[in-house]
Amino acid sequence: MLTIGKLAQETGVKVPTIRYYEQIGLLPVPGRSVGNQRLYGAEQLDRLRFVRHARDLGFPLEAIRDLLSLSDRPEQPCVAADGIARAQLIAVRARLARLRALESELERMVAQCAHGTIRDCRVIEVLGDHAQCGHDHAGAA
Amino acid sequence: MLTIGKLAQETGVKVPTIRYYEQIGLLPVPGRSVGNQRLYGAEQLDRLRFVRHARDLGFPLEAIRDLLSLSDRPEQPCVAADGIARAQLIAVRARLARLRALESELERMVAQCAHGTIRDCRVIEVLGDHAQCGHDHAGAA
DNA sequence: CCTAATGTCTCTAGCAACTATAGCTTCAAG
C-alpha cells in the first residue's frame, strides 16, 4: 500500500492534484490508515497512471472520465473509445494549424523589427492593424 | 461614438469581455451617456482591436498590458516590444513541438484500433501503459 | 522516550480569461 506521497512520486502527479481528482470523482475514495491517511493499492496506481498519461495527451478530464468508465467494461465494443481518441486528434490538429499560422506571423513581426523606436516598431504596428497580417487567423468572429 | 454593442461588433470582442477588460484595467474607463451607457471613440476602438489581435496571437493579457503601455510611449526604443514578441514566439514554438508529438501518438493509437472490444482496444491500452508510447512526452516528472 | 522534521489532513481561496445568470434600467421602433 502506498501513501499519497509515494503515489505522487510513482505517477508524477502532485499530491494536491491527486486529492483534487478524488474530490471530482475521477479517482475512487481510497481506504485510510489508522491515522486517517489515504492508502492506495496497485489498482489505484494503474488508474492514476492512466489519467496522467491521458492528461499528457491533452484529453480533457471529462473525456478521461468517459475513457475510464469504458475501460471498466471490457466486453463493450471499442468504438466509443476510438471516437474519443479521434475527437482528440481532430482537436490537436486544429490547434496545430492555428499555432503554425501564429508562428509564421510572429516570425514576420520579429524579423521586420528594425530596432528603432516604438513609433516605427513593426510589432506594435502589426498588432494595431490586422490588415497587415498575411492571413486570416482572426477569422470573422 | 459607439455603444458597447457596436464596439463589440466592430472588433469581434464580446460585450461582457469588453466590460471585463475595463474591470481589469486593460481598457480605460470610457465616458457615459446621459442614461449611463458606455460610449467609445476611435481611440478606444483602435486599442481594443490591438488587444483582440494580440489575444488572437496568443499573447497573455499581461504581455498585452505591457505592449499597450509601450505603445503609449512612441519615443522609446522598440527593444522591449521586440522582446515580448520573441518570448511569445518561443512559447508558440514550444507548444507546437509538444502538439506535434501528441498528434503522432494519437495517430498511432487511432490507426491501430481494430474495432474489437474494449479488452483489446489499443486506445485504452496505450493510455494505461506509458511504456508503449513511442516517445517521452510525459517526461520524468 | 522525546523532539524535530517531514508528511498528511481539511478547508478555503486564488490563478487565467473569460462566460453566464439575475434583476434592473434605458433606448429605439412601431
Place this chain on the structure above:
DNA sequence: CTTGAAGCTATAGTTGCTAGAGACATTAGG
C-alpha cells in the same frame, strides 16, 4: 405608449489545478 432589445451592476461558475493556513501523523535521530 408600449414592447423588445440592449445596456447596467453584481455575483457566481467554468477548467484544471495550485497555494496557503492550521492541526494531526509518522519517522529518524539523539
